[in-house]
Amino acid sequence: MKNKAAVIDMGTNTFHLLMVALGEKSFDTLYKEKVAVKIGQGGISQNLILPDARKRALHTLRHFRELLQGEKIDQIYAFATSAVRNAENGPAFVKEVREQTGIAIQVIDGEREAELIYKGIRMSGCLDQTNALMMDIGGGSVEFIIGNEDQIHWKGSFEIGGQRMLDLFHYHDPILPEEIDKLNQYLFQHLQPLIRAIRQFNPQQLVGASGTFDTLTDIYLAGNQQPKSKSKHKHLLPIQAFREIAAMLTHLNKEKRLAIPGMIPMRVDMIVVASSLICFILNHLAPKDLLCSTYSLKEGALAEMIEKVSAGLELTVQPWQ
Template sequence: MKIAIIDLGTNTFHLLIAAVRFGEPFIIYKTNVPVRLGEDITKENSIIPLAFNRGISCLQEFRKTIDFYKIKTIKAVATSGVRSARNGNDFVTAAKEVAGIAIDIIDGDEEATYIYEGVKWSGAITQSSLIMDIGGGSTEFILCDQENVIWKKSYNIGAARLMQSFFKSDPISLKDQLAIIAHLDAQLTELITLCQIHKPKTLIGSAGAFETFDTMINPKLENYTATIDYNAYQELSSKLINANHLQRANMDGLIPLRVDMIVMAALLTNYVLTKLNIKEITLSTFDLKMGVLAKSVEH
């Protein structure tokens, strides 16, 4: 069975057309578009008109591609940017009417489940681990081992949301950094407590920002997973945090969409590594989209 999967993220819309053969994914086509649906979303808790129109236009283009490949089965899921917006349902209605795409708004628990299924499929989980998926609107954490999910939760601390609330200086000031840390302290109490009990050995980053970290450290990724050297990551994160926008924009491997949000991702990753005393970092290139694919072919 061939299927089109659309992941409507707060920053980026993804289209994946794929099949599964002998238990392995076969990618027919994939693309992503920096729609920035969550632009200024924290001000009115609403998708602003420009972003709304960008999103619908993107889905119209996705529909043309899906029709070109003659795909009949479409699974479209919307995450934090749509589910947290007052006009999120209006966007879903417009997508159906204008682009002919039915969208499921999934909650944070479903999002974390799909992420886990994708990461598990990649083979990245080899011991007690904490999976982390930094989105634009939310960040998901899944505490797990090779066989089971121990705990999972989605928090409204995505990179775009943090940037809109706390990124007041460039390079980011110590004051802004401390404000972010205080915010994370207040938000992540349950995560820290549970991880102190279960002591995950590895932080597994699900695509997104972690793929950027890995690309900037080691551009030649050939597998579904990769080990990110801890010391190299620390050096990179310090470089990103201390640079200004123009300096980051000129760094190799850093796409325009992430030039500023990568600072938030680095601060968030540093917080988790420090609080949990984790020294091993793994990248899984399989993320929510691959989890949706995995679950879709089960049925």
């Protein structure tokens, strides 16, 4: 009988629940859900979780707990990232979640986040022997990894996520050219370690994980009237097609962006600055295409569980309170 387990990824913008049955080499999805909690909204630049965001988070986690109990899953792996780890009231929030829902949250640092993202991308089949630059654009932080299917050469986490970039630079809608210029100057200043690593390891491929990259893929496929296969975990987005989409996004206001086929409401605000970040990266890299992995942190956590199952080790069970 397969082990049932679940991963909760508490991102700055979106909370994800993934319930699975684990096999020795793979997993079967039992149920998944994502909720635009926006726990970083309004407070991320002050390193705070504001009361309304806290209420949304607790409401969502209570809902997740009901689903988990209904499925009789007690192996729960809940991860919190940038918004919670940097919030002054983050520890109090973690304690409150445990008291009210019984869910024990692991607040992970950026290095651990990058490692899990890498394992998720590797499971998607996006990597080979060629060095790739992998990136995951969160609301609070952005993780970069350089490596291949065998190993990580370099990894880094930068607190320059979509919500932070939005708060700092996207004051007008559509965004102004001078705001993009200021964003690029900011990125150049803060991403020097990444730029040096690109020069050192010379990645030939760019792989984007989940989130923004899922939406960019959806826009590309919808624009070409192509269906998106749910069974595929990697998708090809030609660089020229991405550049055309990014240029379109910067010239449209929110209402018009929402009308783009493939766009989803939870991405519509941050996708402009996120696309600008990808354009910045492409100025330091010359890949033939952009690969988009539907797998990221959640699946990376599952990959680690599968390794334990394959080794005959027991998974750690989190008891409900």
